[in-house]
Amino acid sequence: MTVLANAMWGSRAYRWWMAALYAAVAAGVLLWLRQWNQGLVLTGMSRDVAWGLYVGQFTFFVGVAASAVTVVLPYYLHAWKDFVRVVILGEMLAIASVVAALLFVFVDLGRPDRLLNVLLHPSPSSLMFWDLLALTGYLALNVILARAALAGPPAAWNRALILVSIPWAVSIHTITAFLYAGLAGRPFWLTAAMAPRFLASAFAVGPALLILLCRAFRYDAGDEALRKLRLVMTYAMTANVFLALMEVFTAFYSGIPGEAAHYSPWTWLSGGFMAAALALALGRSRYAPAAVFASLAIDKGVVLIPAGFIPSPEGAVTPYIPTAVELGIVLAIWCAGALLVTVLFRVAESYNRRSCPHHPS
Amino acid sequence: MKITRQAFLALLAAAARAFSKPRRMAMAIDLSKCWKDRGCTRCAQACHAAHNVPRIPDRRREIKWIWEERFENAFGQESAGPAVAGAPVPVLCNHCEHPACVQVCPTGATFKRESDGLVMMDEHRCIGCRYCMAACPYGARSFNWSDPRSFLRTLDPAYPTREKGVVEKCTFCNERLARGQQPACVEVCPFKAMVFGDAADPSSAIAQLLRTRHAFRRKPELGAGPNVFYIL
Amino acid sequence: MSERAIIAAGVALFLAGACFPFWRNAAAPPRPLVLPLPAGERQCVAPVAYMRASHGDLLLAWRDRVVRSGERVFTAPDGRVRELSLVRTCLGCHQKAEFCDRCHQYVAVAPECWSCHVDPRSPR
Structure with a gap:
C-alpha cells in the first residue's frame, strides 16, 4: 500500500494538479445530486433524443479501455520487447477507462438506485446486460493483471488470464457496438461496420493517448515503443477513416432517405476532424496523437449517439444541446478518470524504477 | 340477482383460466371514419385523463401514449x-409480435404478456436507461425527465401516476380489459x-x-409485427 | 498524542455516535403506537400478526401478480373475493394518513408506494 500512498503525494505542482481534480470531482458529485433530485430534465436530452453525451462518452471510454490490447497483444503474444515499459500503462489506462465508462452509465440512469435490477432480473436478450457483465469482468481482469505485473514476471495462471484478456478486450467494444448496431429502427447505427469501426477507432485512440500520457508524465517508455505506438495509431486511424467512408458510400449511393438523413453538418465536421487528424498522422506531425485523440473523442463521444436519434423515426428534427449541468458532470467524470490515471501511472513509474524490466517468456 | 363488481371480476378470472389459448389483442383504426373530424383529439384526451398522463409545456419532454402524426411521418x-x-393518423404503442423494446430491456421491466400479447410496462422495475426508447421504431415510449405530478391538473386516483426517471407508454388499457371494458380511446x-x-x-x-x-401497418419492413392495423 | 491513541479515540467517538438511538431509547422508551382500525371490519386479508410483519412483502407479491401475471383478484380467508389492489382493497378500509403514514413515520421508513399510487381521500 505504500506505493499507492506515495503516488498520492508529490511536488507542489503535483499537489495542485491533484487538488484541482478532487475539486472538479466534488463539483461533479454536487451537480449529479442536483440531477438526481430534479431528474434528467437538467440535461439537454429529450423524448426524441433519448441518449446524449453520457452514452456517447460511455462508448468512447469503452474504446479507450479496449485499446489496452494494442500493447498487451504485441508484448505477450508476439514478444515485442520494446513495449515492456508501456504494457503496464496500457493496463492502468484500461482500469481508469472502464471506471469512467461505468460512471457514465450510472449518471445516465433515471433510477440509478435500481441499477442492481440488471443482475436481479438478468435478461440475456439485452445487449446492455451482456455489456455490463463484460465491462465489470474486464475491470476485474485488468486489476488482477496490473497487480500481478507490479509483483514480478507473470506466473502461469497469470499468463492464462492475459490470454483471456485479449479477446475479452475485443469483446467489450464489440458488445458496445452491438448495443446500437442491432436496432432495426435506427438506420444510422444499423450497420455491420459498426463493430469493426469501433475497434479501429479504439486502437487508434489508445496508442494516441498512451503517447500523450508518456509526454505529460515525462514517462520514459523508450523511443522504439513510442515509434511503434505511432505506427499502430496511424494504421488503425486509416482503417477507421476508411470504414467511415464506406458508411457514407452506402448511405448516399443507396439513396434510401432514412440513411442519408442522419448526416448533418455535425457529422461532416466530425468526419473532417478525423480526416485532418489522419493527414497529420500520415505526415508524421508531432501533433498527430493529440489530433487523433480529440477527433475520435468528438466523433464517438459527442456526435455518434445524437446523430442516430436525429431525425426521429417519425422524421422530427429535435436539436440536442447539452446543458451546463451535463457538461459539468462529463467534465467531472473525465477528472475522475484523470485522477485514477495519475495515481496508477505513478504506481507504474515507481515499479519501473525499483525493478529491472522482465521479459515475456 | 345483483352481480357485484368483485363477483364479476372473479368470474372473469375463472373464465380466463378456463380459456388457456393465448389471445392476441389487436386494434384496427379505420382512417376514413377517423377523418370525419380531422381536428378531433378525443382519443388522446380520454387516454391521457384515464392514465394521469401529464401535459408538459416543454414539447421536447412531453409524455404521450396516443397522439397524432401526419400520414407521411407515420x-x-x-x-x-x-x-x-x-x-x-392516431399512433400508439403497436404491441408488436416481436417487440424491440422487450428484446433490449436489461431488467425485464417491459415484457410481452403471454396470455394476451400485451406489451406491458412494469414501472416498478424500470431503471430508466431508455434503451427501449432507442430501440422502438415507432417512438411510442416516453421518459419522465422530471416529476410528472407537478404537471397534472387533475388526478384520477383509480390509476397511479409515474415518478421521475422511468419510461412509460400505452398498455392497451390492460386495467380496463381486466374489468371487461374496451380501451378508453x-x-x-x-x-x-x-x-x-x-x-x-x-x-x-x-x-x-x-x-x-x-389493413396495413407501420414499417412492416422491420418485421416487428405491429398489432395496430390501419384501414383506408 | 500517539497515532494509536488518536485512532482509538476516533473509533470510540464513532461508536458512541452510532449507538445514539439505543441510548436515547433506553433513556426514554418510545410510547407504543395505537393505530385506528377500520370500523365495521373484523378481518383483514391475512392474520394481524402476518400483516404487521409482512404487509410489505404481501404488497410486493400483489404488485407482481397484477402487473406481470395479469391476475386481478384473490379469495380472502373469509371467503370473500377481493381485488389485488393497494388503493381499492387496502385503502377501501384503512385511512392512509391515519394508518399507513402514521406507522411509517413512527418506525422511520419511507416506502415509495405513494410517489405513484394516489390516496383517493386526498388526491394531492
Whole structure:
C-alpha cells in the first residue's frame, strides 16, 4: 500500500494538479445530486433524443479501455520487447477507462438506485446486460493483471488470464457496438461496420493517448515503443477513416432517405476532424496523437449517439444541446478518470524504477 | 340477482383460466371514419385523463401514449399520395409480435404478456436507461425527465401516476380489459373508428374486419409485427 | 498524542455516535403506537400478526401478480373475493394518513408506494 500512498503525494505542482481534480470531482458529485433530485430534465436530452453525451462518452471510454490490447497483444503474444515499459500503462489506462465508462452509465440512469435490477432480473436478450457483465469482468481482469505485473514476471495462471484478456478486450467494444448496431429502427447505427469501426477507432485512440500520457508524465517508455505506438495509431486511424467512408458510400449511393438523413453538418465536421487528424498522422506531425485523440473523442463521444436519434423515426428534427449541468458532470467524470490515471501511472513509474524490466517468456 | 363488481371480476378470472389459448389483442383504426373530424383529439384526451398522463409545456419532454402524426411521418414519405399527405393518423404503442423494446430491456421491466400479447410496462422495475426508447421504431415510449405530478391538473386516483426517471407508454388499457371494458380511446371515439379485440379468435369483430378489409401497418419492413392495423 | 491513541479515540467517538438511538431509547422508551382500525371490519386479508410483519412483502407479491401475471383478484380467508389492489382493497378500509403514514413515520421508513399510487381521500 505504500506505493499507492506515495503516488498520492508529490511536488507542489503535483499537489495542485491533484487538488484541482478532487475539486472538479466534488463539483461533479454536487451537480449529479442536483440531477438526481430534479431528474434528467437538467440535461439537454429529450423524448426524441433519448441518449446524449453520457452514452456517447460511455462508448468512447469503452474504446479507450479496449485499446489496452494494442500493447498487451504485441508484448505477450508476439514478444515485442520494446513495449515492456508501456504494457503496464496500457493496463492502468484500461482500469481508469472502464471506471469512467461505468460512471457514465450510472449518471445516465433515471433510477440509478435500481441499477442492481440488471443482475436481479438478468435478461440475456439485452445487449446492455451482456455489456455490463463484460465491462465489470474486464475491470476485474485488468486489476488482477496490473497487480500481478507490479509483483514480478507473470506466473502461469497469470499468463492464462492475459490470454483471456485479449479477446475479452475485443469483446467489450464489440458488445458496445452491438448495443446500437442491432436496432432495426435506427438506420444510422444499423450497420455491420459498426463493430469493426469501433475497434479501429479504439486502437487508434489508445496508442494516441498512451503517447500523450508518456509526454505529460515525462514517462520514459523508450523511443522504439513510442515509434511503434505511432505506427499502430496511424494504421488503425486509416482503417477507421476508411470504414467511415464506406458508411457514407452506402448511405448516399443507396439513396434510401432514412440513411442519408442522419448526416448533418455535425457529422461532416466530425468526419473532417478525423480526416485532418489522419493527414497529420500520415505526415508524421508531432501533433498527430493529440489530433487523433480529440477527433475520435468528438466523433464517438459527442456526435455518434445524437446523430442516430436525429431525425426521429417519425422524421422530427429535435436539436440536442447539452446543458451546463451535463457538461459539468462529463467534465467531472473525465477528472475522475484523470485522477485514477495519475495515481496508477505513478504506481507504474515507481515499479519501473525499483525493478529491472522482465521479459515475456 | 345483483352481480357485484368483485363477483364479476372473479368470474372473469375463472373464465380466463378456463380459456388457456393465448389471445392476441389487436386494434384496427379505420382512417376514413377517423377523418370525419380531422381536428378531433378525443382519443388522446380520454387516454391521457384515464392514465394521469401529464401535459408538459416543454414539447421536447412531453409524455404521450396516443397522439397524432401526419400520414407521411407515420407511414414513410413515399407511402403518402396527395390524397392523404398531411392527414392526421392516431399512433400508439403497436404491441408488436416481436417487440424491440422487450428484446433490449436489461431488467425485464417491459415484457410481452403471454396470455394476451400485451406489451406491458412494469414501472416498478424500470431503471430508466431508455434503451427501449432507442430501440422502438415507432417512438411510442416516453421518459419522465422530471416529476410528472407537478404537471397534472387533475388526478384520477383509480390509476397511479409515474415518478421521475422511468419510461412509460400505452398498455392497451390492460386495467380496463381486466374489468371487461374496451380501451378508453376505443370507447370514446365518436365515429367508432377503432375496433379492438382478440385477433386470434376468428369470431371476434377485429378478426372479421382484418379478414374482409385491406389493413396495413407501420414499417412492416422491420418485421416487428405491429398489432395496430390501419384501414383506408 | 500517539497515532494509536488518536485512532482509538476516533473509533470510540464513532461508536458512541452510532449507538445514539439505543441510548436515547433506553433513556426514554418510545410510547407504543395505537393505530385506528377500520370500523365495521373484523378481518383483514391475512392474520394481524402476518400483516404487521409482512404487509410489505404481501404488497410486493400483489404488485407482481397484477402487473406481470395479469391476475386481478384473490379469495380472502373469509371467503370473500377481493381485488389485488393497494388503493381499492387496502385503502377501501384503512385511512392512509391515519394508518399507513402514521406507522411509517413512527418506525422511520419511507416506502415509495405513494410517489405513484394516489390516496383517493386526498388526491394531492
